Amino acid sequence: MPDTLPELLALPGVLAALAAGLWAWRRFHPVSFWYVLAYPLTAVGIRASWRKVALGCGLTKKRQRFWWTVTPAAIVSTGTVKVRRTFRRVAVDTKPWMWFPLPTRYGWRVTIRLLEGQIPADYSEVAERLAHSWGVHAVRVSSDKPGRIRLNVTIHDPLIRVDQIPPSTDLLKVTVGRLETGGAWLIDFTTVPHWINAGATQSGKSNLANALLVGLAPQPVALVGFDLKGGVEFTPYAPRLSALATSRSECSDLLADLIGRMGRCRTAGARNIWQLPADDRPVPIVVLVDELAELYLMADKSEKDEIARISTALLRIAQLGRAFGIYLFCSGQRISSELGPGVTALRAQCSGRICHRVNDPETATMTLGDLDPSALDSARAIPAEKPGVAIVAHQDGHWYRARSFHIPEKTAEQAAHTYAHLTPNWADIRAEAKIPA
Numbered sequence: 001m002p003d004t005l006p007e008l009l010a011l012p013g014v015l016a017a018l019a020a021g022l023w024a025w026r027r028f029h030p031v032s033f034w035y036v037l038a039y040p041l042t043a044v045g046i047r048a049s050w051r052k053v054a055l056g057c058g059l060t061k062k063r064q065r066f067w068w069t070v071t072p073a074a075i076v077s078t079g080t081v082k083v084r085r086t087f088r089r090v091a092v093d094t095k096p097w098m099w100f101p102l103p104t105r106y107g108w109r110v111t112i113r114l115l116e117g118q119i120p121a122d123y124s125e126v127a128e129r130l131a132h133s134w135g136v137h138a139v140r141v142s143s144d145k146p147g148r149i150r151l152n153v154t155i156h157d158p159l160i161r162v163d164q165i166p167p168s169t170d171l172l173k174v175t176v177g178r179l180e181t182g183g184a185w186l187i188d189f190t191t192v193p194h195w196i197n198a199g200a201t202q203s204g205k206s207n208l209a210n211a212l213l214v215g216l217a218p219q220p221v222a223l224v225g226f227d228l229k230g231g232v233e234f235t236p237y238a239p240r241l242s243a244l245a246t247s248r249s250e251c252s253d254l255l256a257d258l259i260g261r262m263g264r265c266r267t268a269g270a271r272n273i274w275q276l277p278a279d280d281r282p283v284p285i286v287v288l289v290d291e292l293a294e295l296y297l298m299a300d301k302s303e304k305d306e307i308a309r310i311s312t313a314l315l316r317i318a319q320l321g322r323a324f325g326i327y328l329f330c331s332g333q334r335i336s337s338e339l340g341p342g343v344t345a346l347r348a349q350c351s352g353r354i355c356h357r358v359n360d361p362e363t364a365t366m367t368l369g370d371l372d373p374s375a376l377d378s379a380r381a382i383p384a385e386k387p388g389v390a391i392v393a394h395q396d397g398h399w400y401r402a403r404s405f406h407i408p409e410k411t412a413e414q415a416a417h418t419y420a421h422l423t424p425n426w427a428d429i430r431a432e433a434k435i436p437a
């Protein structure tokens with residue numbers, strides 16, 4: 001007995017020490033805390049509550065099953081109802097079959113077998129309900145096999161702070177940020193040659209262009225800037241730019257040069273420069289356009305012809321550029337059809353789509369096209385205090401939430417100076433001595 005009292009008194013101390021230890025573990029090594037302790041408990045909880053959650057989110061189906069039921073049998077003399085348990089066929093709510101959740105860096109993923117008549121869209125529609133039921137940041141639905149879907153769950157928003165990853169060293173591939181899944185956000189011009197980068201002011205468009213410039217600067221590529229806002233965006237990067245156009249007529253001249261190069265490649269018999277031996281291959285050119293709308297806005301009628309010329313040239317590059325190593329990266333606040341049919345046609349040719357925070361739902365729709373509606377909701381939900389967060393659409397039909405690395409102008413300017421010696425001369429590109437005759 002005398003021993004018990006001190007032991008009892010020590011108990012709160014032990015508990016407090018345990019709690020502090022757990023807190024410190026979670027605080028200082030969240031990854032091991034998640035895998036060793038939090039994940040197993042979460043996974044068991046998810047499995048245990050799946051029936052309730054599925055029922056609440058409307059994902060169950062009625063099925064005929066043999067089930068124990070309770071039916072009133074008779075009223076006995078005391079007035080109480082006597083019940084009888086019977087085993088019979090009744091309609092019960094059946095939940096979709098769930099595999100055991102597997103841990104990921106930012107949450108977990110789980111495969112679910114669809115019930116008859118269900119499609120993946122049924123799950124995308126209730127993704128927000130599922131997220132709230134589980135108390136997590138987001139639930140994303142993907143399906144790689146008929147009859148099955150995978151739910152990718154992120155517990156906290158992984159894009160609040162984005163840590164750097166080593167740059168890509170492959171030609172025309174740049175790691176510009178991180179995807180919500182924790183993977184690298186790669187802009188790969190070799191698979192997706194032309195990009196639309198939309199967003200309101202201060203949403204992070206220029207930051208993304210900076211990231212691209214920093215990534216491409218050390219590579220053997222020519223960079224061209226179209227900056228109709230008087231050159232304020234790209235002039236500091238001039239040392240690494242082979243050409244910079246700050247007026248519409250300069251853009252028109254540069255586009256004529258680019259079209260000319262495509263023509264010469266074709267005359268020389270090179271229908272696709274990537275089939276040429278590396279030594280004979282003309283240098284790839286990435287055209288960075290800031291504020292695309294400026295190219296199309298007409299102040300008076302006299303500009304009509306020039307705009308039409310630019311519009312046609314951009315469209316031709318978008319249609320044929322890939323084979324001749326010319327790639328477009330067009331940024332803009334509104335890339336809408338009000339700017340004319342040229343923009344609509346150009347947009348259709350740009351399969352890479354990036355939508356930063358936007359002010360109106362139409363811009364999101366125009367940028368992301370007819371993607372999954374939840375992508376549009378996600379784009380509209382990007383908060384102003386998270387510049388650089390964007391929805392990225394890929395040709396594969398999947399979309400991702402991502403955030404670019406923060407690349408201040410100073411860093412991009414520094415990169416432009418460091419790699420200035422790699423800048424191909426525009427006169428050489430025009431002459432293109434390397435193309436075999």
Ligand SMILES: Nc1ncnc2c1ncn2[C@@H]1O[C@H](COP(=O)(O)OP(=O)(O)O)[C@@H](O)[C@H]1O
Binds near residue numbers: 203204
């Ligand atoms: N990924 C990011 N992480 C942190 N801050 C960012 C990020 N992207 C942009 N910013 C900040 O947001 C502000 C607006 O970015 P900017 O790229 O100039 O927007 P836009 O060109 O769309 O007007 C800048 O101050 C920039 O430093």
Ligand SMILES: [Mg+2]
Binds near residue numbers: 205206
């Ligand atoms: Mg900008």
